[in-house]
Amino acid sequence: MSLKHALLGFINYGPMTGYELKKFFDTSVAHFWNAELSQIYPALKQLEGDGLVEMKVDVQEDRPNRKVYSITESGRRELIDWLGKPADREQVREPILIKVFFGSSLSKQDLIAVLQNCADETRTAVTYLEHAHLFVDKFVEAIGLQQEALFWQLTIDCGLKVHRAELEWSEDAIQKIKTADDSIFENEQHGYDGVNDVRSAMEALDRVKSLLPGTRQTPSARPCTKENQSSRPLTFHCSKGA
Amino acid sequence: MSLKHALLGFINYGPMTGYELKKFFDTSVAHFWNAELSQIYPALKQLEGDGLVEMKVDVQEDRPNRKVYSITESGRRELIDWLGKPADREQVREPILIKVFFGSSLSKQDLIAVLQNCADETRTAVTYLEHAHLFVDKFVEAIGLQQEALFWQLTIDCGLKVHRAELEWSEDAIQKIKTADDSIFENEQHGYDGVNDVRSAMEALDRVKSLLPGTRQTPSARPCTKENQSSRPLTFHCSKGA
DNA sequence: CTGATCATGTAACCTGTTACATGATTCC
DNA sequence: GGAATCATGTAACAGGTTACATGATCAG
Numbered sequence: 001m002s003l004k005h006a007l008l009g010f011i012n013y014g015p016m017t018g019y020e021l022k023k024f025f026d027t028s029v030a031h032f033w034n035a036e037l038s039q040i041y042p043a044l045k046q047l048e049g050d051g052l053v054e055m056k057v058d059v060q061e062d063r064p065n066r067k068v069y070s071i072t073e074s075g076r077r078e079l080i081d082w083l084g085k086p087a088d089r090e091q092v093r094e095p096i097l098i099k100v101f102f103g104s105s106l107s108k109q110d111l112i113a114v115l116q117n118c119a120d121e122t123r124t125a126v127t128y129l130e131h132a133h134l135f136v137d138k139f140v141e142a143i144g145l146q147q148e149a150l151f152w153q154l155t156i157d158c159g160l161k162v163h164r165a166e167l168e169w170s171e172d173a174i175q176k177i178k179t180a181d182d183s184i185f186e187n188e189q190h191g192y193d194g195v196n197d198v199r200s201a202m203e204a205l206d207r208v209k210s211l212l213p214g215t216r217q218t219p220s221a222r223p224c225t226k227e228n229q230s231s232r233p234l235t236f237h238c239s240k241g242a
Numbered sequence: 243m244s245l246k247h248a249l250l251g252f253i254n255y256g257p258m259t260g261y262e263l264k265k266f267f268d269t270s271v272a273h274f275w276n277a278e279l280s281q282i283y284p285a286l287k288q289l290e291g292d293g294l295v296e297m298k299v300d301v302q303e304d305r306p307n308r309k310v311y312s313i314t315e316s317g318r319r320e321l322i323d324w325l326g327k328p329a330d331r332e333q334v335r336e337p338i339l340i341k342v343f344f345g346s347s348l349s350k351q352d353l354i355a356v357l358q359n360c361a362d363e364t365r366t367a368v369t370y371l372e373h374a375h376l377f378v379d380k381f382v383e384a385i386g387l388q389q390e391a392l393f394w395q396l397t398i399d400c401g402l403k404v405h406r407a408e409l410e411w412s413e414d415a416i417q418k419i420k421t422a423d424d425s426i427f428e429n430e431q432h433g434y435d436g437v438n439d440v441r442s443a444m445e446a447l448d449r450v451k452s453l454l455p456g457t458r459q460t461p462s463a464r465p466c467t468k469e470n471q472s473s474r475p476l477t478f479h480c481s482k483g484a
Numbered sequence: 485c486t487g488a489t490c491a492t493g494t495a496a497c498c499t500g501t502t503a504c505a506t507g508a509t510t511c512c
Numbered sequence: 513g514g515a516a517t518c519a520t521g522t523a524a525c526a527g528g529t530t531a532c533a534t535g536a537t538c539a540g
Contacts, residue, residue: 157411280528
């Protein structure tokens with residue numbers, strides 16, 4: 001549950017309301033985490049129920065009352081404990097790669113247009129992150145959290161590297177597609193079109209697997225069961241725990 | 243709804259059952275999309291309800307009956323239509339970056355350990371993807387879908403570039419943290435610890451924003467409303483539409 | 485006999501997004 | 513007067529994961 005720990009992390013800077021937490025999210029971690037108010041408020045209630053934060057109502061005359069949350073000792077322990085544990089990996093989900101994967105159904109120009117659009121958006125993201133470095137410097141100074149600068153900047157470095165890699169990829173991909181043979185596009189006729197063919201394809205897959213290097217071989221087809229999803233045989237599963 | 247379109251994409255290769263679709267997911271798109279059987283079966287029912295696929299029961303004596311799905315004309319149109327539209331961007335969510343962001347609460351060595359673990363997992367992912375190139379070549383040949391090779395390989399190229407960038411980042415980050423001043427770690431005392439300070443921090447933020455280049459300035463504080471989430475002022479929002 | 489394979493599903497749950505509701509104040 | 517600000521929430525929905533249920537056959 002990363003959200004609750006991110007909330008704890010901010011509240012650890014100092015007592016805050018849900019509304020203020022939302023601002024912190026939007027101004028400092030939006031490039032790698034988002035949270036809506038409708039998610040923050042119930043999460044704070046749960047943190048309070050677990051004794052990780054304490055709430056005090058701040059009565060105001062001319063504005064709505066505020067609920068100010070502070071971290072407890074138990075909350076600080078929980079935060080430090082969680083921070084020190086290996087990070088979860090979220091399953092990668094990239095709609096653009098679905099489009100590329102099935103790109104043979106499109107015309108060359110349509111596929112390029114989709115990738116061009118992707119490249120443009122990524123370029124925008126890179127530009128924003130380049131500003132962000134400067135922004136963080138000013139911000140941490142303004143709020144007196146200079147010690148945090150290194151850590152905040154590191155998260156931006158990550159976003160920059162990753163987005164630049166994405167951008168490089170999409171530009172490369174466009175080039176490769178441009179120079180590809182026209183015959184592989186707008187494919188109507190595929191390799192097989194019957195149940196038996198899919199079956200023999202799966203058998204072929206097993207033969208291919210046993211030819212490949214680098215992993216222990218399995219004598220027969222891998223089924224769709226829990227066990228070998230995590231054992232990760234020959235196929236290129238790559239986003240869940242080692 | 244990327245999942246349904248991915249299903250359509252595979253069924254477009256040829257008639258298939260849910261169980262077979264799961265195998266295709268696990269062997270060829272697992273590095274950028276996952277789908278459980280419990281999600282595939284109802285999705286197929288919906289696709290059928292929408293007239294995008296057709297189902298035929300294949301009665302077998304010695305094994306459970308199968309439901310074989312084929313794509314319809316309408317389904318093929320829907321697929322091509324979706325493929326040609328700009329891809330959605332999923333909100334980035336990186337638990338590891340939350341840990342780095344709040345890294346000042348950890349000891350130097352604990353933070354390095356977390357990043358080391360992240361680097362190791364990423365290295366494993368890179369190794370798998372390196373195998374995957376070879377695997378795809380053999381696989382598409384075995385199932386007679388050679389025309390698909392370029393597209394499938396491109397999706398692996400993307401994963402490789404991105405994961406290598408991540409790996410590079412985590413190694414850099416470890417170095418930067420190693421050489422950082424010890425005083426910024428295990429931070430108990432933060433810059434402010436009262437409500438009023440958070441408020442003045444938010445005001446400081448607004449002053450900072452107006453100093454920054456590259457975007458149109460806003461005269462006053464940005465609130466937590468829908469409208470300017472999409473207008474993306476000065477902060478480094480970067481993962482939603484331009 | 486145990487466990488894997490083939491094959492289909494349902495139900496509960498978790499996380500997150502969108503829409504809706506309220507209501508005073510302040511800025512243009 | 514209308515929009516934005518401050519400040520709190522609820523409800524519905526969407527997407528995905530985990531657990532559970534069934535049941536036959538085949539391999540070790």
